[in-house]
Amino acid sequence: MTxxxxxxxxxxxxxxxxxxxxxxxxxxxxxxxRNRASMVALVWIVLVxxxxxxxxxxxxxxxxxxxxxxMGVPPQMEAAHWLGTDRLGRDLFVRTLYGVRISLQIGLxxxxxxxLIGVAWGATAGYVGGRIDNWMMRFVDVLYALPYIFIVxxxxxxxxxxxxxxxxxxIGAVGWLTMARIVRGQALxxxxxxxxxxxxxxxxxxxxxxxxHIVPNLIGxxxxxxxxxxxxxxxxxxxxxxxxLGVQEPLASLGSLINEGAQEMESAVWMLxxxxxxxxxxxxxxxxxxxxxxxxxxxxxx
Amino acid sequence: MTAILAVDALSVRYxxxxxxxxxxxxxxxxxxxxxxxxxxxxxxxxKSQAFLAVMGLLAPNAKVSGGAKxxxxxxxxxxxxxxxxxxxxxxxxxxxxxxxxLAPHIKVGDQIAETLVVHKRTSWRDARAQALKLLEQVQVxxxxxxxxxxxxxxxxxxxQRVMIAIALACDPVMLIADEPTTALDxxxxxxxxxxxxxxxxxxxxxxxxxxxxLGVVAGLADHVTVLYAGRVVExxxxxxxxxxxxxxxxxxxxxxxPRIDASVSxxxxxxxxxxxxxxxxxxxxxxxPRCDLAQPRCAEERPTLRSTAGAMVACHFPIxxxxxxxx
Amino acid sequence: MSASFLKIDNxxxxxxxxxxxxxxxxxxxxxxxxxxxxxxxxxxxIVGESGCGKSTLxxxxxxxxxxxAGQVVWLGKPIESLSTxxxxxxxxxxxxxxxxPLASLNPRxxxxxxVSEPLRVHRPHLTRAQRKAEVGQMLERVGLxxxxxxxxxxxxxxxxxxxxxxxxxxxxxxKLLVCDEPVSALDVSIxxxxxxxxxxxxxxxxxxxxxxxxxxxxxxxLCERVLVLYLGKTMEVAPSDELFxxxxxxxxxxxxxxxxxxxxxxQPARLEIALSGELPSxxxxxxxxxxxxxxxxxxxRCATQVPVLESASERSQVACHRWRELRxxxx
Numbered sequence: 012m013t014x015x016x017x018x019x020x021x022x023x024x025x026x027x028x029x030x031x032x033x034x035x036x037x038x039x040x041x042x043x044x045r046n047r048a049s050m051v052a053l054v055w056i057v058l059v060x061x062x063x064x065x066x067x068x069x070x071x072x073x074x075x076x077x078x079x080x081x082m083g084v085p086p087q088m089e090a091a092h093w094l095g096t097d098r099l100g101r102d103l104f105v106r107t108l109y110g111v112r113i114s115l116q117i118g119l120x121x122x123x124x125x126x127l128i129g130v131a132w133g134a135t136a137g138y139v140g141g142r143i144d145n146w147m148m149r150f151v152d153v154l155y156a157l158p159y160i161f162i163v164x165x166x167x168x169x170x171x172x173x174x175x176x177x178x179x180x181x182i183g184a185v186g187w188l189t190m191a192r193i194v195r196g197q198a199l200x201x202x203x204x205x206x207x208x209x210x211x212x213x214x215x216x217x218x219x220x221x222x223x224h225i226v227p228n229l230i231g232x233x234x235x236x237x238x239x240x241x242x243x244x245x246x247x248x249x250x251x252x253x254x255x256l257g258v259q260e261p262l263a264s265l266g267s268l269i270n271e272g273a274q275e276m277e278s279a280v281w282m283l284x285x286x287x288x289x290x291x292x293x294x295x296x297x298x299x300x301x302x303x304x305x306x307x308x309x310x311x312x313x
Numbered sequence: 314m315t316a317i318l319a320v321d322a323l324s325v326r327y328x329x330x331x332x333x334x335x336x337x338x339x340x341x342x343x344x345x346x347x348x349x350x351x352x353x354x355x356x357x358x359x360k361s362q363a364f365l366a367v368m369g370l371l372a373p374n375a376k377v378s379g380g381a382k383x384x385x386x387x388x389x390x391x392x393x394x395x396x397x398x399x400x401x402x403x404x405x406x407x408x409x410x411x412x413x414x415l416a417p418h419i420k421v422g423d424q425i426a427e428t429l430v431v432h433k434r435t436s437w438r439d440a441r442a443q444a445l446k447l448l449e450q451v452q453v454x455x456x457x458x459x460x461x462x463x464x465x466x467x468x469x470x471x472x473q474r475v476m477i478a479i480a481l482a483c484d485p486v487m488l489i490a491d492e493p494t495t496a497l498d499x500x501x502x503x504x505x506x507x508x509x510x511x512x513x514x515x516x517x518x519x520x521x522x523x524x525x526x527l528g529v530v531a532g533l534a535d536h537v538t539v540l541y542a543g544r545v546v547e548x549x550x551x552x553x554x555x556x557x558x559x560x561x562x563x564x565x566x567x568x569x570x571p572r573i574d575a576s577v578s579x580x581x582x583x584x585x586x587x588x589x590x591x592x593x594x595x596x597x598x599x600x601x602p603r604c605d606l607a608q609p610r611c612a613e614e615r616p617t618l619r620s621t622a623g624a625m626v627a628c629h630f631p632i633x634x635x636x637x638x639x640x
Numbered sequence: 641m642s643a644s645f646l647k648i649d650n651x652x653x654x655x656x657x658x659x660x661x662x663x664x665x666x667x668x669x670x671x672x673x674x675x676x677x678x679x680x681x682x683x684x685x686i687v688g689e690s691g692c693g694k695s696t697l698x699x700x701x702x703x704x705x706x707x708x709a710g711q712v713v714w715l716g717k718p719i720e721s722l723s724t725x726x727x728x729x730x731x732x733x734x735x736x737x738x739x740x741p742l743a744s745l746n747p748r749x750x751x752x753x754x755v756s757e758p759l760r761v762h763r764p765h766l767t768r769a770q771r772k773a774e775v776g777q778m779l780e781r782v783g784l785x786x787x788x789x790x791x792x793x794x795x796x797x798x799x800x801x802x803x804x805x806x807x808x809x810x811x812x813x814x815k816l817l818v819c820d821e822p823v824s825a826l827d828v829s830i831x832x833x834x835x836x837x838x839x840x841x842x843x844x845x846x847x848x849x850x851x852x853x854x855x856x857x858x859x860x861x862l863c864e865r866v867l868v869l870y871l872g873k874t875m876e877v878a879p880s881d882e883l884f885x886x887x888x889x890x891x892x893x894x895x896x897x898x899x900x901x902x903x904x905x906x907q908p909a910r911l912e913i914a915l916s917g918e919l920p921s922x923x924x925x926x927x928x929x930x931x932x933x934x935x936x937x938x939x940x941r942c943a944t945q946v947p948v949l950e951s952a953s954e955r956s957q958v959a960c961h962r963w964r965e966l967r968x969x970x971x
Contacts, residue, residue: 045330204743206747208704208744209736209738209744210746212702212731212736213758214758215757216761219761223746227748228748356827468918468919498689498854498918499689499854499899499900500894501918502900503897503911503915507911510911525828526900528900528901531903532907532908532910552904555903569829569831569832570828571857573856574901577860581832581836583829583830583835583836587797587799587800
């Protein structure tokens, strides 16, 4: 009988078959693949994005061309107006796809801004705690209370109306607030976990703990929230455009197209239906994807 | 000997997207009235799963085969409603963590009384009076006040006593205790074990004590069954098993336990490797990768449970008794 | 010149607990006046039930928890009032192994990254290759294989995770290793592996160990001296064999009697001499001797006077008013 108390290293090496060859992400990915709704949603989003990028090339019409012969016509094969035209004779297929482009761009950029600010703010406040956390979150509360519509209106009057950058800055500046709150909550629960204590015991500095330990473990909930923030940003932008504060002519976003379409709803219903369908299906898809991601990432993360 | 509980070739399997999980493999055991059987094993051994199967408390995707008879009545596969009547009334179970087993939002007294109201159809007033008596029987101090408290106001040991009171409320003929003291301090553990022993004697109740601690088993059990990888590897009287273990796993387990009564100069012999997960299918004897006495035959042929000189062992090369028969 | 690495004098760790709007703030006295010394290469066990303050004590020594009063002297230097920044350079000489093996490892870092982090902090001059070499060596020392360096914690079992935690703690060759219940969460057959590993490391590297555990049998195995803690106060300190053979304090005796022995001829009878009651709340500890509410030998004096920790033999101390007469009566 071997005595394990004498020699070093004590304990056995593990037989190779006992280690499960699975990364964290491949596990989650596999779970996501099984979720049919999420997969359909993901495929649709990718399709629409590709369409938005490449689609207008298939049509002979540029997005701002006025086709005098086919003003306000319903979807038809003739003259390649597959989704019809608007009151000014501009092809709806091309315009809608341009609108999707702009909406997606604004949505994604705004989300990125809110992600960067929100994560940095929330993680720091949550981890550092105490008075700093207090001040940081009270600041968030104050901003939350401000009516964003008025801010956007004021900004729009200060800069040119429909300036894209003002737009997504304004939207992103609002979006980071909720992200900060969510991230702070996550950071609060993370900081009590033992591996953080272990890092402190090893002498790791606070910034390093934030970057190496806190943030990487936030990624799960953050990804989920990001996929749910994108539709919110798109919707917000659409709302602004609908009010006339968003993108200006001749540029189009889904919101402005819906605005135009709504005015012609009774006589030319396709002018509303086409952009609205794209908007609704995109929003739904992002939401389904977010749900699926939550299910896929949750079992692992406590 | 009329067995209170007779488990026969019980197997529990789960089919998951990641593969088949064999939690329990062909487990048989018997408990007589008033007797205590210790069921010993580490995590993944299947000891909890086996008794959850008997109680009918497994997840719906569990595939159970074999038999489990309580006083001659078959439990597996019976109508869930009939089973619910049996559960709590004749067969009761207590678990490791009383905090999660007790409802956090209901007063402790009401939780005890509820069992009586549901199973014995007593009135709430009578049930609460009985609950007070039960709390006193399980040695809860200041019982009248405790009746009106919530689980989080009680200490771990108190909560476990409450669980026992709920289990005893309908005078079951058998109690299954799944690691009842693992989460408790050693001093409270001794109290709870002493209590269980007393209750067994007073009520003539049978006890199935599931644990990983051989010391716990030594104090209470008459017979012991050792499980490894969902299979019975050894079974016998507590004396024989602890003094003269026949299966290499039991022997190795005893050697690797630090004891306060043993000399420190004796080396602690660790078992190499780790317990197999229920997902793995090891050919031959499930213990052979970790066994110091393993021979080539052990990797190829699975040993069956056989009676050898007063012991039931599943091993091709059981350790022979060195002197006399201790059973 | 004192050979003690670590010296703690009358340490107190109190947590304020708010009583609500109108009630005064109460104090939870987790550690209430503990003094101890650890020499180089020595293993000291801290035993007690849950809630007795041993984990808090371990963390206070490492300054993971603030010290309310008292002195912590490490390598001759008082550290109890050092700021976080001042503590950092000292941390390479004192490390900790936690109870929950998986929880103490960052799930998003590979084993290699986890074990090399202390090197990155305290030996920044090392190159990546040098770090990798050291990590590989350390992994083998603790019984894992070098090529597992890129795996994630969830791919390992509990026992293996604990080895990783030990590797991380030992890679800087600390002078003091604090172990907070390192084997409690492991399977029985794995516990012995980890105990042997710690024994081996202690022997080879001469690291002092502060071993916190409620498992007396494990403590007996590893530690030369034992300190028994109850509600944040020391009840008894003695060399291991003295304590286990002939303990003096009623609490120690009660605890020892409660530890189950896997001997069916002996154990059934031992169940009857259990300690009664449970640990009182640390928010309202009993007056006088904190153990008196559960002590079979308590007298009037125990309620009014706090017993002083006095020398009972050359290397042991007891805090009990009646220890002498109890010892005489025992025989």
